[in-house]
Each structure stands twice: as structure tokens, then as C-alpha cells.
Amino acid sequence: MPFQFDYEEAYSRNIGWVTEQEQQILRGKTIAIAGMGGVGGVHLLTLARLGVGAFHIADLDTFEIANFNRQAGATMSTLGRPKVEVLAEMARDINPEINITSFPLGIDEHNLSEFFTGVDLYVDGLDFFAFAVRQATFAACANLGIPAITAAPLGMGTALLNFLPGKMTFEEYFCLNDLPEEEKALRFMLGLAPARLQFGYLVDPTRVDLAQHRGPSTIMACQLCAGVAATEALKILLNRNKVLAAPHGLHFDAYRNKMARTWRPGGNNNPMQRLALSIAKRHLSKLANPAPTRSLEVMESAPGSVIEKILDLARWAPSGDNTQPWRFEIVNDHQLVVHGFDTRDHCVYDLDGHPSQIAIGALLETIYIAASSHGLRTTIQRRVNLPETTPTFDVSFEPDPQIQADPLIPFITKRSVQRRPMRTRPLTPEEKHTLEAAVGDAFRVLWLESLGSKWRTARLMFANAKLRLTMREAYEVHRSVIQWNARFSEDKVPDQAIGLDPLTTRLMGWVMQSWKRVEFFNTFLAGTLAPRIQLDLIPGIACAAHFVLMAEHEPQSIDDYVETGRTLQRFWLTAAKLGLQLQPEMTPLIFSRYVRKGLKFTGNDSIKNKAGQLAAELNDLLSPSPASRATFMGRVGAAPVAQARSLRLSIARLMTRG
Ligand SMILES: Cc1cc2nc3c(=O)[nH]c(=O)nc-3n(C[C@H](O)[C@H](O)[C@H](O)COP(=O)(O)O)c2cc1C
Numbered sequence: 001m002p003f004q005f006d007y008e009e010a011y012s013r014n015i016g017w018v019t020e021q022e023q024q025i026l027r028g029k030t031i032a033i034a035g036m037g038g039v040g041g042v043h044l045l046t047l048a049r050l051g052v053g054a055f056h057i058a059d060l061d062t063f064e065i066a067n068f069n070r071q072a073g074a075t076m077s078t079l080g081r082p083k084v085e086v087l088a089e090m091a092r093d094i095n096p097e098i099n100i101t102s103f104p105l106g107i108d109e110h111n112l113s114e115f116f117t118g119v120d121l122y123v124d125g126l127d128f129f130a131f132a133v134r135q136a137t138f139a140a141c142a143n144l145g146i147p148a149i150t151a152a153p154l155g156m157g158t159a160l161l162n163f164l165p166g167k168m169t170f171e172e173y174f175c176l177n178d179l180p181e182e183e184k185a186l187r188f189m190l191g192l193a194p195a196r197l198q199f200g201y202l203v204d205p206t207r208v209d210l211a212q213h214r215g216p217s218t219i220m221a222c223q224l225c226a227g228v229a230a231t232e233a234l235k236i237l238l239n240r241n242k243v244l245a246a247p248h249g250l251h252f253d254a255y256r257n258k259m260a261r262t263w264r265p266g267g268n269n270n271p272m273q274r275l276a277l278s279i280a281k282r283h284l285s286k287l288a289n290p291a292p293t294r295s296l297e298v299m300e301s302a303p304g305s306v307i308e309k310i311l312d313l314a315r316w317a318p319s320g321d322n323t324q325p326w327r328f329e330i331v332n333d334h335q336l337v338v339h340g341f342d343t344r345d346h347c348v349y350d351l352d353g354h355p356s357q358i359a360i361g362a363l364l365e366t367i368y369i370a371a372s373s374h375g376l377r378t379t380i381q382r383r384v385n386l387p388e389t390t391p392t393f394d395v396s397f398e399p400d401p402q403i404q405a406d407p408l409i410p411f412i413t414k415r416s417v418q419r420r421p422m423r424t425r426p427l428t429p430e431e432k433h434t435l436e437a438a439v440g441d442a443f444r445v446l447w448l449e450s451l452g453s454k455w456r457t458a459r460l461m462f463a464n465a466k467l468r469l470t471m472r473e474a475y476e477v478h479r480s481v482i483q484w485n486a487r488f489s490e491d492k493v494p495d496q497a498i499g500l501d502p503l504t505t506r507l508m509g510w511v512m513q514s515w516k517r518v519e520f521f522n523t524f525l526a527g528t529l530a531p532r533i534q535l536d537l538i539p540g541i542a543c544a545a546h547f548v549l550m551a552e553h554e555p556q557s558i559d560d561y562v563e564t565g566r567t568l569q570r571f572w573l574t575a576a577k578l579g580l581q582l583q584p585e586m587t588p589l590i591f592s593r594y595v596r597k598g599l600k601f602t603g604n605d606s607i608k609n610k611a612g613q614l615a616a617e618l619n620d621l622l623s624p625s626p627a628s629r630a631t632f633m634g635r636v637g638a639a640p641v642a643q644a645r646s647l648r649l650s651i652a653r654l655m656t657r658g
Contacts, residue, residue: 122141190273318359370412550625
């Protein structure tokens with residue numbers, strides 16, 4: 001017995017997500033789709049399975065074997081047959097009652113009005129490079145008040161834009177006008193996917209050839225386009241929910257497991273887009289022959305989004321013991337959240353979180369500086385009412401023609417702590433002036449540069465180091481932050497960057513394997529002496545000067561410490577630009593603050609008493625400036641760049657899963 005088609009039963013499994021009444025509304029709708037290739041074909045079949053009752057479809061092509069990887073209608077049995085004919089048959093096989101009007105010669109100005117007659121919605125299925133006809137179809141939709149959807153298959157994802165009646169038009173968004181085809185291709189690509197999620201995983205860029213109108217494509221992208229576009233179609237046709245309209249868009253990339261909502265007011269006229277266009281064109285013009293064929297290749301090979309590029313630089317900001325107390329969440333292509341944290345639960349140097357907050361400040365300043373290379377102004381807002389231990393910042397970027405690339409940018413990755421002896425050549429007045437200018441009005445630089453002051457500072461460091469090296473609480477920290485037998489470390493301090501000679505380094509590595517060994521060495525073999533001479537006493541003299549960043553007021557809030565970090569980073573980068581090296585010397589400030597605030601930091605009473613004496617010595621050293629306003633301390637001088645250094649976690653590891 002032949003099977004009978006029954007519309008209600010065929011679409012009964014839609015019911016639940018749509019009502020029976022809505023299903024009937026879909027049955028009464030007509031959708032126009034131009035192009036029956038990779039996306040157009042699967043759009044038709046998807047919308048047919050949604051139960052839409054009528055279609056106008058257009059395509060002048062026939063199936064060929066190169067269509068097999070992605071086109072729903074391309075099979076051995078359909079080779080050489082017209083695409084509209086094959087797809088109409090397939091759709092009728094799903095719903096024999098479907099009403100399909102075919103345009104087998106494609107669409108042009110003569111049949112455009114017929115193509116759109118009685119149509120409720122247009123879904124773009126045209127070839128990427130069919131700019132003239134695409135402009136004409138979208139213009140007709142705008143004139144006729146027909147909503148239009150374009151879902152572009154990009155890499156292994158889809159970028160969606162809806163053009164709704166009365167809202168921004170296709171032409172207003174893409175600004176293609178009568179530009180040369182090459183320029184149209186660039187504008188179309190950048191406008192479709194401002195988040196550019198697909199960039200970075202194209203493995204063979206030679207397969208992109210603009211001149212030949214050829215580029216790689218995947219079935220995954222086509223299927224994603226159909227799912228996303230049909231969902232938008234459902235919402236538009238049933239008047240459901242909120243529908244995004246250009247200049248808002250959506251980009252989902254399955255390969256990168258990422259979704260970005262995009263917003264480009266002004267479309268391709270948006271300063272951010274103009275910037276991206278000019279960068280793409282600059283790359284293009286730099287290329288040797290045959291330049292016109294390679295623009296997509298250049299763009300595809302650019303790594304990640306602008307925010308990722310900014311973060312890729314900013315992650316080189318310094319942090320105590322290279323803890324990198326930050327994780328990133330990219331919200332969209334102009335917003336980012338910095339999730340800060342501190343290490344107070346396990347680090348005796350961070351009991352009040354201030355060193356971590358200073359490091360976060362250094363990171364935020366570096367973001368600000370790095371963004372300037374893209375002509376972006378950065379706005380940073382700390383979220384209030386969160387626990388002190390998780391300082392969180394909303395960071396947004398906005399194009400600003402006034403913003404010039406900061407001259408400190410090249411030094412972001414070059415700056416590195418130098419813990420070994422530096423030259424004793426004093427700083428020149430010019431160098432001091434430049435460094436003082438870098439800290440702005442809210443801070444003052446206190447210099448300790450005479451031989452007498454350097455000697456007093458070196459002795460203070462030497463004495464503070466004894467606290468560090470004999471305190472059980474600090475031992476646990478040192479053990480966890482030093483990477484032994486290493487010149488580089490991604491998330492720790494490599495032992496070769498500490499500043500000890502190789503023999504003492506090896507001895508320390510052995511001693512530090514247990515607290516018992518440390519105690520034995522300290523008690524019977526004056527174990528702290530050699531490291532303290534090498535790490536504190538000699539470097540304390542072997543430098544141009546010690547410096548202290550004095551704040552106008554005693555820092556109180558997280559914001560004050562963040563500001564210190566921002567200032568420190570400008571100071572440190574400026575030193576790097578002057579060819580000077582720097583080492584923070586934070587223990588005297590940290591322990592004396594603990595003493596001043598009555599914070600319990602050790603169970604050892606004799607260490608506690610000694611810390612009290614050293615706090616008084618620091619007061620004397622800085623007098624008449626109050627030690628309570630000293631926010632950062634270090635040594636600076638001419639020296640070679642450190643040969644061993646901390647590296648950073650990769651961007652991927654610094655991303656939260658948000
Ligand atoms: C808030 C803060 C405190 C620091 N304290 C010290 C310190 O007391 N002694 C030291 O040798 N380095 C100190 N550093 C330097 C870091 O250990 C160093 O910047 C980090 O390991 C990354 O290495 P890099 O500067 O070579 O990139 C400090 C850095 C920051 C941001």
C-alpha cells in the first residue's frame with residue numbers, strides 16, 4: 001500500500017517548540033532563497049523540514065564533482081543536473097504539498113520583482129563572490145520591506161546578520177557601492193565577521209584565491225548556517241522573541257568553541273572596521289605579485305582578534321614570583337573582563353593581597369598601552385561589591401583617532417627583572433628626569449643613590465632576607481615558586497634568574513628539599529649567609545640607585561594599589577626604554593606594613609621582633625618621608641639584560657571558560 005503524506009503528522013515532532021497554530025502559520029509562508037549551493041541547498045531542506053509551505057528558489061548552475069564536500073544536492077546521480085531542479089525534487093520528497101517556484105536562469109534585474117512577489121522572508125544562499133546580485137537582492141528587500149537573513153559559512157562556523165525592514169540596510173552596513181570587486185570582497189568578509197573567529201586555523205592559505213573567486217569551505221559551516229538561519233527565520237515569521245538586526249550580529253565558531261556577539265554601528269564605516277580594512281589593505285599592498293589574489297590569505301593568517309593580540313602583549317606584565325594573578329574573559333570584540341585574584345591563602349608576602357593588586361595594576365596599564373597600537377582607547381572599571389580576594393575589571397576598547405601608538409610598546413616583552421649586580425654608574429639627570437616624569441603627579445620618586453644610602457639599603461635588604469630565609473612560612477612559598485634547573489619558566493621563577501652563582505644555586509636546591517635541611521644549614525652552617533651576600537648585599541651596592549615610589553596619600557583601597565601597579569609598570573617600561581635594568585625590593589615594605597598594621601605573618605616570635613626593628617630602620621631610611629606612603633621599592637641601573645627569565649602562561653591557559 002503506497003504511503004500517504006500527511007502534513008500534520010510529518011511536522012508533529014515540531015510541536016512543543018512551536019504550537020500547532022504556529023506550525024500552520026509556517027505552512028502558509030513563502031521564503032525566497034537565491035543560490036542552491038553550499039548554504040542555499042541546505043537552507044531549503046532545513047526550512048522545508050521546518051514545514052514552511054512555499055519557496056522561490058534561484059540558481060543557474062549545475063552540479064559538479066567539486067561540490068560534493070558540502071552541497072546537499074551534489075551526488076553521483078545529480079552530476080550535471082541543474083541545482084534548482086535537484087533541490088526542488090529533494091524538497092518535494094520531504095513535503096509533496098510544498099509549493100516551489102524555480103528560477104533556473106538565476107536572478108537579474110528582469111526577474112527580481114517576480115522573485116520577491118508574495119515573499120515573506122529572504123534567505124541569502126548566493127556565492128560569496130556574487131556581489132552585484134547580492135547587493136541587488138538586499139536592496140530589493142529593503143525597498144519591499146522584506147526581512148532578509150545572511151548566514152555566512154566561515155571556516156567551521158557561521159556569522160549571522162539580519163537586515164530587517166526599517167533598520168540598517170545591507171548597503172548601509174557593508175558600504176560596497178561601486179567599489180572594485182577586490183575591495184568589495186574585503187569589506188564583505190570584514191563586515192560579516194567583525195569578531196574574525198575563523199582566523200588562525202586556516203592550514204593552507206594558498207587555497208584562498210580571490211582573483212579566481214575560490215576559497216575553501218566545509219560542510220560543518222554550511223550545516224551551522226542552516227540551523228542558525230532557520231532559527232532566525234522561525235523567530236521572524238512567528239514574530240517571536242527578540243531578533244538581532246544589523247549592525248548587531250552573531251558569530252559562532254565550532255572549531256574554536258567560541259561565540260561572539262558583534263556590534264558595528266555604522267557598519268564598515270565604523271572606525272574599528274575602517275582600521276581593520278586599512279590594516280588588511282596595508283598587508284595586501286606589501287605583498288609581492290600576485291598581490292590581488294592573496295588578500296584573504298593575509299587576513300586569514302592574522303592570529304586571533306584584536307583583543308587577543310592586546311592580551312598576548314599584556315600578559316608580559318610583571319607579578320610577584322610570576323604568579324600572574326589574572327585570567328581573561330573576552331566578552332565580545334570590544335569588551336573584556338579581567339578576573340584578578342590574590343595568593344593570600346598560601347603566600348606570606350601577599351597576606352593583604354596588595355602585591356597581587358599591584359601586579360594587576362601593571363597588567364591593566366599594559367593592556368592600555370598595548371591597545372594604543374590598534375588606535376583604541378581603553379576604559380577600565382572595577383566591579384564593586386566583590387570579595388577583596390577577586391578584584392574584577394570590565395575593560396572596554398573604543399577607536400579614537402587621537403590615540404597614538406605608545407612608544408613603550410616595544411619594551412613590554414623586553415622588560416625583565418635583573419637580580420644580578422648592575423653597574424654602579426649613577427643615573428644621569430636626564431635619566432632621572434625621564435623616570436620621574438613617567439610616574440605622573442600622584443607619585444614621587446625617592447632616590448637612594450649616594451654610596452651611604454645604598455649601603456644602608458643593602459644592609460636593610462640583607463637583614464630582611466634573613467627573615468625570609470629563616471621563616472617556615474616563607475620557605476613553603478620559595479619551594480613552590482622556584483623552578484629548579486631552569487633558565488625559563490612559564491609560571492614560576494627559574495632558579496637561574498634568582499641571581500646566585502651555579503654552585504650556591506645547586507646547594508640551595510638540595511637544601512630546600514626539606515625544612516629540616518634548611519634549619520640545619522641555617523643553625524650550624526650559617527646557611528643564609530652566602531645567598532644573602534649574593535642576593536642582597538652585593539646587588540644592593542652594585543646598582544645606580546634604589547628608588548621608592550611615594551604616593552601622595554597612604555594607599556588604602558584596592559584602587560590605590562592598582563594605581564601603584566599602573567605607575568610601576570610605566571616606570572619599569574621607561575627604565576627598559578632607557579636601557580636600564582630594574583629589580584623590585586619589596587620585602588622591607590611588606591614586612592614593615594605587616595608590623596604597622598599588626599598583621600600576624602609568622603609563628604616565630606623572634607622573627608616577629610626582628611621585623612619590628614627592621615620596620616623602624618626603614619622609617620629612618622626613608623625619613624622624613626613616611627614609610628606608610630612608600631608603595632614600591634627597587635634598585636635600578638645600567639646592566640645587561642637577564643639571561644634567564646620568567647616566561648608567561650599561554651593566552652589559551654589564561655582564558656577563563658566563562
Ligand atoms: C608586586 C611585585 C613584587 C615583586 N617583588 C619582587 C621582589 O621583592 N624581589 C624580586 O627579585 N622580584 C620581585 N618582583 C619581580 C617578579 O618576580 C618578576 O617580575 C616576575 O617573576 C616576572 O619576571 P619578569 O619581570 O622577568 O618578566 C616583583 C614584581 C611585582 C609585580
